[in-house]
Amino acid sequence: MTAVLKKGNTVPLRWDEVYYTNCPLVSASNVDQELGWTREEYKKIGVEYAFLRSRRENDWYPHYIHNLDNLIRFGGLFPPIHVHADIRRTRLLGATHAPHEGGCMLVRARDDIYRMAELKGKKIGLTKSLNTIKNDWWRIQEEQGIELMLRLNGLTRADVEIVEFPYPDDWYDKPEMLDPMNNPSELWLRRDHKHDLAFRPLETALEQGLVDAIYTQSKPFQHLQEATGKFKAIEDLSRYPDWTLQVANIPAVITCTDEMADKHPELVLAFMKGMIKVGRWANANKQAAAAILDRQTFYLDADDTYEGIKHIDMVPNLSPQNLASIEIGKHFMLGHGYIENNFDVHQWAAPEFLEQAAKELLEEEWIRRSTAKLPEGTALEVTATRLG
Structure with missing residues (x-):
């Protein structure tokens, strides 16, 4: 520790x-x-x-x-x-x-796949960070979402082939990433983050046919990926009434x-x-x-x-x-x-x-509104005054 x-x-x-x-x-x-x-x-x-x-x-x-x-x-x-x-x-x-953002299962838009049941025997991608210092948060939500979508459709992990995609995930102290920025928005000003595949590492694998399906977040990411015309969602946890699916x-x-x-x-x-x-x-x-x-x-x-x-x-x-x-x-x-x-x-x-x-x-709001309508020098202007 x-x-x-x-x-x-x-x-x-x-x-x-x-x-x-x-x-x-x-x-x-x-x-x-x-x-x-x-x-x-x-x-x-x-x-x-x-x-x-x-x-x-x-x-x-x-x-x-x-x-x-x-x-x-x-x-x-x-x-x-x-x-x-x-x-x-x-x-x-x-x-x-x-x-309402539990996650989606994406497949290629023109594949003859329309239901989760049709993924039986097919490949689903799963990332794996090789960085042992930090938490592999992206893989966790992928794995959680995949298991939930399989279960909701009467499937288990044994019915599909999970294909892992390890990646270094080692950019956190590289000199080119350490230039100071005063606001997190500055990071996104330097790159077209909505179309940067670095934030969607499995999308290329799906497009190239290395896997048949991948997890993605409902609404964010999903709409960007669908807008390419290359992908479609065949399952979406956000459409279920069960709020416990949305983690x-x-x-x-x-x-x-x-x-x-x-x-x-x-x-x-x-x-x-x-x-x-x-x-x-x-x-x-x-x-x-x-x-x-x-x-x-x-x-x-x-x-x-x-x-x-x-x-x-x-x-x-x-x-x-x-x-x-x-x-x-x-x-x-x-x-x-x-x-x-x-x-x-x-x-x-x-x-x-x-x-x-x-x-x-x-x-503070009570004091501000009250003093605007009272003579100067009232007790309400004393910051230590406690009203309750």
Whole structure:
């Protein structure tokens, strides 16, 4: 565990700095990186808030193994489960679920295959990262989705041939990937990520006939791949009413280290206040939020992004259903050997930070609105005033 945490490069720890990292998916953090509202919350307490990769000293590994104490991560579910189970203790602060993106089974568009039953005896691709430091999050969702789609159609893994595609997955500390960037969007400005096959490694294998089917995410990725005219989906978990099928590296979750939560809870509160404010704005302005998210995510375009997020609550929460979804993901990882140690998801959750952040925002809004209509110098202007 100690050896893993020492792997990679990070800045020296300073508690007057907080770094964030996120995945290119639906979250308030991906909207906030354009709005900057969370940075304002940190400015109020004299703390610098910056993207993980804004400093050359930081490589990409903290995003996956959380080896930076003053880092807050908002991203896919499987890496933080791996971290909390096997690497270091963290706190689960909130979650945002996309409850209709369980995954699809793609085949070639002109193949004479229209049902999952017709995949019996055929080949399904499965990636395998050779990087032993980080979690193989893409393979986990592939394997989980494949098994679910087979089962729903009366098949098992024994009825198909699973073909593995190992790849190095070793770009995390390469010099060409370590040029500083102030915003995660800068990464996507440098490459056409919606058409970059580096993010869809099995697509070429399917097109070339090395396999007959592959897993892909429902809606993001799926629509990009179908738009090529080369592929079609013959099964889609998002079309089922069963919400327990929709855990494909989601919900996206917010995590911080135990050290940050215990020693500097004000840093956690600042982040959660920012996420609540941005999430509320995104809920009220879904078209605008979709235009922002389209720059980073893998939906087909801004309109497709809007269709994907219009029913998603962008304010992070720790609802019973979200915690149950997280438990489903953890259970699969444990049962398939992706983590070694079990843990209690409800004990991992730290709802007190979300609750306190919401309370403080409500009080601040009450003070702001009240003082606008009262004489100067009232007690309401004292920031220490507690109203409840």
